[in-house]
Amino acid sequence: MAENDDGITKKFLDAVEFRGVHRRDFLKYCGATAALLGLSELYVPKIAAAIEKASKRPPVVWINFASDSGCTEALVKATYPNAGDLILDVISLDYNETVMAAAGKQAEEILDNSKKEGGYILVVEGGITTKKGFGMIAGKEFLDIFKELAAPSVAIIAVGSCATFGGVPAASPNPAQIIGVSEALKKTGIDKSLVNLDLCPVNVEMLTSVIVNYILLGKLPELDSFGRPKIFFGQPIHDNCERRAHFDAGRFVETFGTKEEALGYCLYKVGCKGPMTYSTCPKTRYNGKINWCIGAGGPCIGCAEPGWPDKFAGFYNRLPDVKGAGLEATADKIGAAAAVVTAAGIAVHALGSAASGRMKGKDDGGEK
């Protein structure tokens, strides 16, 4: 990175040094963000300057509804930037019940104040219970709280599969009648920009990238028909998987913990949902990029997809069992001939695209 070639960078670095931020770390996360957003390295100083120049860190109100706080956990495990830098330098995390110092009355005062001032990014974690009495904070129903918070916000980011489309607690028969944010917006008649960051839990690098994108360009990234950033949810996991070559060559793990697994063979036959799941997981990875599900020999369970988990129930069953496309027989023959391999690959893709609603151009945003 040509960090001294640019006047802005130099000036910026001086400012950063003054603030006691480690410059290498700071540029590293600006770089990581640029990469995730698909921007060239030239943008690194611009990102840095945008964060630095902002007269005010963008206020963020983070509300937990029917969640397990796994996305908050993902937030505090952020690496580039780490949670401390994120909270002190990038955003103003004005409300998050898990980390905030204030409690009870004082916490409510903060929320009241945020609503009065407006202009915050609303981050929603967890689905919204619509049965009366099933979810309450300070005596108020979740849906009423959502309505009050959504209206004054500048934009909403739904983090994790519960907030986007209901997720695990909305699994059939959805005992608490939980809905995702897009559904809740329809129900309350509020019109607001919404970014859906699927995955369970959210990949925090996607979240910070969306926020930095907003700081930098003053807008949200381009979205797909499910309201998800195309840059993160545009390609099947299968296409970028590190085990892909083994799939193409017909080398599969038949049983966990075997030599084949150690050799990094494909997990398709032990239930991997990578071919039908659209996400940049293989590139974004988790926990400071140290690993990801398939990297550790854990077949993808499809948590990036609307309709999860019901859509992929039977996580360890081979994909064809989901809709019975006759692929099973083909997969068993994989490796016999290159032509067969290619055909199988295409079939899996076609199935993935159809199930994700992309081939039909489905645009309901909230498949249930």
Add this chain to the structure above:
Amino acid sequence: MARITIDPVTRIEGHLKLDVEIEGGKVKDAWTSGTLFRGFEIFLQGRDPRDAWHLVQRICGVCPTSHGHTSSMSMDEAFKLKLPNNGRLLRNIIEGAQFVHSHILWFYHLTALDYVDVVSALKAQPKEASLKAVQERLKSFVESKQLGPFANAYWGHPAYKLPPDVNLLAVAHYLQALEMQAKAAQISALFGGRMPMTMTSPPGGVTHVPTVQDMKDFFFRIKELQNWIDNVYIPDVLAVAPYYLDWAGIGKGHGNFLSWGVFEDASFDPKKRFLPRGAIFAADFPKVHEPKREDVAEHTSHSWYKDSKPLNPAVGETDPEYTGYDENKKYTWSKAPRLNGKPMEVGALSRMLVAYASGQPTAQKLINGTLAAIGHAGQPQVLLGVIGRIAARALECKMVADAMTDWGNEIVENIKKGDTEVYTPYEIPDTAQGAGLWEAPRGALGHWIDVAGKKIKNYQCVVPTTWNVCPRDDNGVRGPIEEALIGTPVVNAEKPLEVLRVVHSFDPCLACTVHIIHPESNRIMEFKVS
């Protein structure tokens, strides 16, 4: 008499409402209320049992691994699977990493702000450059007038006792600890794929044979964590303790402690687990009783369910009926589990006391050393309460981190000898029953599974925070947190900082708490709000 409602209780997981009555500057009575329902046991029914261990991790994003492991253990038992030795060790490491991350996060980010006055740190006069830099950063943060998560708190409250220099050090370590807990989670991810929501511990063992690179990445990180725990976390606890010694007797509770035991031994005997199984009643330390799963019963007279006699989870009956908040009748979604009819405190203090009383040598050494350091040699009873819970988590964090290195070395030795077995394959039997009884960082965790026709027929969980945050039972006996609050001093009812200290000392996790099902009809009742 003053009355305070704290809703939401923050710096915990989930949705908790707390009501306390204050008389003469002290808490006279208390009521805890869980306010969210999701219904895991219901949607698990009819599913492929192998999916359960993934789904139940979503009960709690803070301790997903414990729920996953307990679920897989219930199936290990139900399907009669013998875990390969490396499978046992790898699960211990994945679980251990979660204990380490959870305890660091709890101390520095959830409870520390009850003792550390962040604003006072601005008055410190640090000599060290690194502390000066932190203070400078804090100053520019405060000057930005955007205080984020530090806004509108109880800064300046007379119950804050630390001098400015110690407060500044704690702020510096708050930031360091954010990185350290993330590093511990990286170990879970190394062997589990990601954290939260690990991917590699299905029934039968683990899916992945560790590579040389995995082991190298593991040892590098655990070494750094061990150093940090020994040189920062434990010294911080010891540095803060002298300023809060008057808190030693506060937050005692019933003195009943339960641990199902955690970190499996090669013998698979729960009494020989690294942190062993046992129960202590009425703070009678030398006596460790063996807790039996059939001696657990859940009471519902103060919870939003139709009254029934106390029942064991295996035959549990739950008929939900929301009748509004009424402290004299029903006031929470949490049921009241009892062991031999007694309310039981669960968590690190319970595990460490059971280990201590069972003669676990490391626990004895660490606890005796700590008691001597705070001037109470030979008096383990001073650990009952808030200070003991803080100390127990720190010591347990060290014990677990040290043990993880040993487990890692064992794996390396096994692999060297050619033993790479990590998983036992199986077919799902047509019918099977089993239970996993384990520990999450927050305490005793039990999952019960009943399989019929290769599908889940019934699934039940009794989780840590249900034990701790439960309401009164059929005999009117308070739950552990309610009881622990009695006698807590409150100098300013508008700013009940002391009450938060007691509640936080239990590290409540409400997402875990609320579970309901009607086993006969398999349906949820319609709720009416009065």
